[in-house]
Amino acid sequence: xNYSKILITVSRILLPFLLxxxxxxxxxxxxxxxxxxxxxxxxxxxxxxYYFIIGAHPFSINKMLKIDKYLFVALPxxxxxxxxxxxxxxxxxxxxxxPYSIRRTYLLLLNLLIGGKxxxxxxxxxxxxxxxxxx
Amino acid sequence: xxxxxxxxxxxxxxxxxxxxxWHINGDSLEYNTSSHAYYVENGLEETSSKxxxxxxxxxxxxxxxxxEASILLVAVTGIAxxxxxxxxxx
Numbered sequence: 001x002n003y004s005k006i007l008i009t010v011s012r013i014l015l016p017f018l019l020x021x022x023x024x025x026x027x028x029x030x031x032x033x034x035x036x037x038x039x040x041x042x043x044x045x046x047x048x049x050y051y052f053i054i055g056a057h058p059f060s061i062n063k064m065l066k067i068d069k070y071l072f073v074a075l076p077x078x079x080x081x082x083x084x085x086x087x088x089x090x091x092x093x094x095x096x097x098x099p100y101s102i103r104r105t106y107l108l109l110l111n112l113l114i115g116g117k118x119x120x121x122x123x124x125x126x127x128x129x130x131x132x133x134x135x
Numbered sequence: 136x137x138x139x140x141x142x143x144x145x146x147x148x149x150x151x152x153x154x155x156x157w158h159i160n161g162d163s164l165e166y167n168t169s170s171h172a173y174y175v176e177n178g179l180e181e182t183s184s185k186x187x188x189x190x191x192x193x194x195x196x197x198x199x200x201x202x203e204a205s206i207l208l209v210a211v212t213g214i215a216x217x218x219x220x221x222x223x224x225x
Contacts, residue, residue, distance in 0.1 A: 030193075032186060065212060100183050110193050121208065121211040125215075128215050
């Protein structure tokens with residue numbers, strides 16, 4: 001693929017900042033605006049920029065979908081741990097009288113899982129479109 | 136006969152929509168604001184999230200956001216299967 005030099009140069013400048021920004025949004029999902037879905041979509045967009053730079057997609061679709069399924073299985077495992085510790089379904093795994101910094105890790109973990117799942121889902125979507133366009 | 140029936144149905148639908156639009160406008164203060172007040176008051180203590188949106192989608196409505204993630208998985212797998220006819224994907 002021969003993309004224009006302007007697109008490639010701008011993508012090279014933008015790619016690390018976009019990746020850092022997506023991780024920032026996911027990690028600060030519970031203290032400021034943002035969250036898992038938004039950060040994951042930004043991360044998938046940075047993969048699209050990576051495709052513009054090198055002109056090929058390095059990940060195979062089978063592997064991405066497999067990781068996506070494993071992350072989806074990990075989500076209810078994290079959610080249902082709260083039933084063993086607090087006795088309630090679908091809530092924080094740490095009891096309510098724990099300090100704020102410890103209870104926050106649950107939100108951080110779920111945001112990371114959802115962000116990774118959304119990012120991998122959108123990346124596999126992009127891979128499907130790229131392979132359709134090339135064939 | 137058919138024409139009269141369709142006109143009657145159209146009039147009924149327009150009447151219902153106008154009733155809905157008449158009752159839902161920004162001036163009326165008849166909304167139920169109890170859940171809003173509850174979230175604003177107790178959101179930080181109960182979920183330890185400073186962002187109220189995160190407090191709702193990761194604690195109060197976690198059931199909803201879990202199945203939202205499952206919908207994304209099914210949609211992506213379905214699109215990939217439709218585009219690439221490979222049985223190993225599923």
